[in-house]
Amino acid sequence: MDGLLHFGQTFLLLLRDVTPIAAILFGFQLFVLRRRINDPARTAVGMVFVVFGLALFLEGLELALFPIGRLMAAQLTAPEFIYGVAGIVTDPAWSDYLWVYAFAAAIGFATTVAEPSLIAVAIKANQVSGGTVSINGLRIAVALGVAVGVALGAFRIVTGTPLHWYIIAGYVVVIFQTTSAPRSIIALAYDSGGVTTSTVTVPLVAALGLGLAETIPGRSAILDGFGLIAFASLFPIIAVLGYAQLGQRRAQAVERKARKRGEAGSTDSHNPQISGDNAVSPED
């Protein structure tokens, strides 16, 4: 009964968030574009699915994942776990926190795979690219990026190095990659930075940052706890660009090998492909 009440609250809150969006959409559709909505019944059912589905999703996360995720983040960063004794850490060595980095990477990867807005963008990219971009390939590339990003972000909090140096270095890498990556992937790669950090990833990653910043002396939860989300949105860009570059390089290698074989064949005697073409053209 209590749970049902809580679910009702979540549903109403979401409804409040979605109402302005729906008002903008249908307001413009009806009053500016002056068009009726195509298949209003299907649209209405779809909208209900979206709101109800998100409410269930968030409520389930709040019930199952968030409490335990927060608890684990707190336990893994607690001095009792890392040093075996409670108390204040005086001079933390970055290597004492290996389990924290491992957890950061694992939870970053796992939550990104389940991120609904990433699923949406991956479905769209798959449709638009005619299947060249695979839904799961993109999601895994993005998730790997988040994993590296969040782990590095945890390392930054432990070592207390300034946030902006990491971000600026990341930008430089992105700019270099942009100059050589296949053009068709660039916009999608940039977009994948923005979609990683919504409903699932942010609460857990923020809890981890907060736990770290609170237990390490000289770190302030407010100043150093922030920044993990920035890491989680920068590194997927690098990962997606890198994934596309790898694919491109492999395709080029295959092509080069094929061309070499072709050249070897033509010096030998006749290139079979060319003779085949010649055989066809007189008929035309």
Next chain:
Amino acid sequence: MPHRRLEPDATVIVLLKPLLRSLRDSLRDLLPIIAVVAFFQYAVLQQPLPELGRIASGVAMVLLGLALFVRGLQMALFPIGEEMAWNFVKRGSLFWLLVFSFTLGFGTTVAEPALIAVADEAAQVAAAAQVIGSGEEALSRYALGLRLTVAVSVGIALLIGVIRILKGWPVHYLIIGGYVGVVVMTGFAPPEIVGIAYDSGGVTTSTVTVPLVAALGVGLASSIKGRDPMLDGFGLIAFASLTPMMFVMLYGIVIG
């Protein structure tokens, strides 16, 4: 009469079949989280999972919710975004398209719960740094100002992003220009706002907005001659996560 009785059955099957398929997909999507939590709980922390029943029912809700969301996406959000893009292009009204883009960006961001949380925390940071007074009124005024700043910046991001699609400008010039802007402003912004500014880029793009904006961009790019949906259609979300960083730092500079 008899065919009326048949109709709902057919609808139910049409609705149910893809739903079952996406239910299976969501289970696969959720497995990594379950594996990570179980591994760290049992192998690393060596503790039993508390309240297994609660966790099981939560997981079931997440599964069903994700499956419903993905179905709703394909039934409503994607078609609406694309259809509106088509209609705007067909009507040829640039002015209204731009008004729509700004309104969509502003309207979906200003009430975003994650943004409200970040703005409140930022106000506390500013009060602690004695940039603003520590009174209740000063705090809420600062937080509201920050929220409006971010919402305006997302509106502007969509506006610029839509103009880019129409003109066919390459996305990377604008993004790299934005990066340079962020780097330069980092040098001038008060240090306590930098972390918040960087994070605010990530919190502006909500789960309902992303599919809509993606469909809008792709729809625009595919309904305009000479635009490629892959090259030109994406990029709106990237703008929406870049401009808030600059605007939040600007806010910090102006207020501080």
